[in-house]
Amino acid sequence: MIRWLLLIPFALLIAIGMSSLFFFIASMVDPLMATLTGETLFVGFWHLLDAVFSSDDPAPIVADAMLTVGRIMFTLLVLPPLVIAVISEVLRMRSLLWYALATGILTAAVPWILRGAARVQNPEELHVSAILGLTGAVAGFIYWAIAGRDAGGRTAPPAPPTSQMPSGS
Template identity: 85%
Template sequence: MIRWLLLVPFALLIAIGMSSVFFFIASMVDPLMATLTGETLFVGFWNLVDAVFSSDDPGPIVAEAMLTVGRIMFTLLVLPPLVIAVTGEALKMRSLFWYALATGVLTAAVPWILRGAARVANPAELHVSAILGLTGAVAGFVYWVIAGRDAGGRTPPPPPPASSLPSAEKE
């Protein structure tokens, strides 16, 4: 019970933080991601500034913008590790392969799922999906290191084989 109350949320918090750092660094280092995030932030910022200055009460506009950014971050960075961690705990999965791969695939698939697209429009979409997949894999790996190796609680060690018992106990 303590595991579910303390260790799992702590592991998720650290895993989401590390994947956020990875995503931030990848968005600056990778040329395609830097262009994409730079243009998105530039256009979004100036649209927000225009809306704020054209309104009598900018409070609701800023609140809605922050809520939208929060929803996007939750959908890309929090939801996939959360779903995989809860699933892994329920199924008592202990495999690094499960946590890293499943979180990576789910994170990479989120944009495709949300827009309902099954085909690739251009190679840049695959590139962004690869970065998102790596971001999810980082979250899955960090979660596994902290809590995933003992998913579902510890199982008791198997009994020793009969041949290793002392001779007095054999008789």
């Protein structure tokens, strides 16, 4: 019971934090991701500032922007490891390969699932999916390292019967 209450949430928290850090670093180091992230943040920031300064009450605009960013981050960084952790606990999966691949594939597939497309429109989409897949794999690996090896709660092997033979003298 302690596992469900403490270890799994702790493992998810650390895994999500480390995968977020990986995604942040990849967004700065990778040229395509840096361009995409930089342009998105630049345009989004100036659009937000324009909307804030042209409004009488900017609080709803800022709140809506923060809510949208939170939803995007939850969908990309929190939901895939959470779903895989739940599935893994129910199925008692213990394999590192399972955690890394399943979380990586699910994270990479999220944008494709959300837009309902299976066709690649340009090669940059595959590149972004690969970065997202690696982000998910990091989360899966960290979760496995903390809590996944003992997924499903290993049961202790039964103790062998100890029968004492009466000493005959």
